[in-house]
Amino acid sequence: MSAAESAYVSTLGKVDSLHQQVLASFPLCDITEEDLTQNAQFCKLLATLAQHVDQSGLTVPLKTELEKAEQKLQSQRRYWLRSEGVHKALQEMTQDHCIRKHHATVPPDQNMFYETMEKCLLVAQCIRQLDPSSTTNQDQPSVLGLTPQQMMELMPLEKNIQRMKQSLPRELEKHLKTKCLSLLSYYQPEWENESEGLKNSKLSHLSAQMGNEKKRAESLKESSRENSVLLQRQTQLYLSEQIKCIQLLQSLILDHRLRIQTDLDRKKLDYFEGKCELVLQKIKTEMVEIQLDTYKVDTISAHTKMREKLSSDLKASQVEKHSVELKLASFEMLGKDFEALAEEYCRLRQEIEMNTWALKEFTQCKNK
Template sequence: MALCPHPASAPPLSVDESAEGQVLSSFPFCDLNEDDLAQNPLFARLLSTLAKQLDETGLSVQVKKELQKAEREIHLHKMTWLRSESLFRLVQELLQEYHLKKQDVQISEEDKKFYETLEQCLLVTQCSRELDPSSTTARDKPSLLGLSKQNVLSLLPPDKEIKKMKQRLVKEIEDLLKKKCFNILCFYQPDWEGESESMKTVKLSRLPEYLENESKRLESLKQRQRENTILLQKQTHCYLNKLLACINILQTLILVHRLQTQNELDRKKTQYLEAKCQIMILKIRMEMVKLQMDIYTPKKIAVHRTIRNTLESALMSEKREHESLETKLSSFEILGQDFEALVKEYSTLRQSIENKKWALQEFSQYSK
C-alpha cells in the first residue's frame, strides 16, 4: 500500500470542477462542498481514489458483489417459502370455508369426503413434520408420546382417495387463486370490477406489467426523493454556514459598536430618568394643589381668615395683659418677703370672705 506523501513535499494538485462534482456525487451523504475539496487537495485525491473502490453507500466492490449474491439466495429461499406458505394458507382457507359452510348448507357426500381427506392429510403432514428430525431440530430430541413419523403416516387415507383429492384440489386452488387475483385486480383498478370475467382475465395477464411499471415509477420517485434529500442537506449546510457568518457579524457589531455607544446611551437614559422624575414631582405638586383647592373653597378661606384675625387679636391682648402682669409682679417683687406675707394673709382673708358669702347665701336660701 502506498504511503501518503507529506503535505510539504506533495506536488500541488488542481482539481477541476468536473472532478469535484464527480467526487461529491460519489459520496452524496458526506457533508462536503467544492470549497472544502479545493482547500484540501490531498483529501480530494483520497476521495477520488476511494470512489473507484466504493459505491455511494460506502461498500467496497467485492462486498457489494457478495451482498448481492446473498440477497439473491435469500430472495430464492424467500420465494420458495412463500410458495409453500401460500399453498398452506390456501388449503387452510378452503377448510375454514368448508366448516363454515356445513353449518348452514347441506354438503354432498363427495364434497364431504374431499374436505375430510384434505384435512386428514394436512394434519398428518403437520404431525409428521413435528416428529421428523431435520437440520432445524435437535436430533436427540425425544419422540413425542413415543410416536415416530411412520406411526403418523400410517393414518393417511388410502392412496386412491388421496389421488382423487389431489386432482380436485388443483382445480379448487386455481379457482381460489383466480378469485383472489380478481380481487387484487379490482383493488388496483376499482373501475374494472363490473367488467366480464374474460376481460378481467386479459387484464389480469397484464397486471404484472402494470405493477412493474408502478414499481418503477415509485422507485423513480424514491430516487428523486433521495436526490432532493441530498440537495436539501447541501442547502441546509450552506444555509447554516451563512447563518453562522451572519451571527459572527452581529456579534462583532454588538461587541464593538454597541460598547462604544454605551456611555452615550447611559447618559441619555440618565437624562430621561431625571426628566421623568421632575415630571413626576410636578405632577405630585399639581395633585396637592388640586386637592387643596378642592378642600379650601373661597368661603372657607374667608372664614379661616376671620378666625385667624380674631385669634391674632386675642393673642395680642393676652400678650399685652401678660406684659402688664409681669410688670406689676416685678414691682411687687421689689417689696420683698413682707409683701409676700401680706399677700398670703390677703388671700386667706379673701377666701374666708368668699366662704362666708357662700354660707350666708345658702343659709338665706334655706331660711326662706
C-alpha cells in the same frame, strides 16, 4: 497517484466541480464542500477512493459477491414463498369449506375432497414437527412418544387421496383465480362490474402493472432519498450562512454600541449632575424656609455667629486633642518607669496648686 487515478480526477473536474462529485459519491458521509475545500488532499483521496467503492461504501468485489448472495437468497425466498403460498391457499380452502358447510348443503364428493385434503395437511404438519431436520440432534425425545411412521397410519384411504390429487389442481386454480379477481377489484375498483373475459384479460397484465408500480415506488423512494440528502446539505449551508450573518450583525451592533456609548454616558452624567445640583439647591431652600418659619432674622444671625464660634472652638479643641494624643503616645513609648514618674509629677503639681491656693488665701486674710 497513478495515471488512471489522475485522469479520473481530471475527468471529475471537467464534468462538474470535484467537490460536488465527491459529495455525490459519498452521500452517507457527513461532510460539506467547505470541509473538502480546506482539506484538498483529503478531497483527492476521496475522489480516488470513489473508483473502488460504491455509494454505500462497499468495494466492487464485495458488491459483486453481495449481489450473487442476494440473487441466491431471492431464489430460495421465491421457492419458500411459492410453497408457503400453496400451503396457505390450501388452508384457506379448507376454512372456506367449513364456513360453507355451516351455511349451505355441500355435495358429498366435494365434502370428501376437502376432508381428505384437511387430513393430509394435518398429518403432513405433524410429520414435519416430529421429523428432526439435519441441524438438530437425532437423539432428542419425540413429542408424546410419537413417530412419523405412526402419523402416516392416520392418512386417509389411498383411493380418496388419489381422487383428491386429481381434483386439487382444478380447485386450487379456482381458489387462486377468485383471490386474484378480489385483488384486481381492490387494485382497480372500477373494473369490478366488468365482464368475466375482460377481467381475465386484465388479470393477465396485473403482475406487470404491479411490477411497474413497484419500480415506480422504488424510483420515487430513491429520488426522495436524494432530495433528502440534498435538502440536508442545503440546510447545513443555509445554517452556516445564517450563523455568519448573525456574527456580522453582532459585530455591527457592538461597534455601533461602543461608538455611541461615550456620548450617551456623557449625556447621562450631565443629566445626573444637573439633577443633583437641583436637589441640593432645593434642600438648601427648604432649610432656609424652615429657619425663617422657626426663628426671627436676628436670632438666625446670632445662631450663625454662635455656630461659627463653636465650629472654630471645635477645630481648635480637635487640634489640641491631636497634639495631646501625640505627646501621650510618645510618653507611652517610654514604658512603665515613666508612668511612675508621670504619676509622681501629677501628685507634685496637685500639691503645688494646693499650696499656691493656700498661700493666696492666707495673703488675702493678712491684708484684711
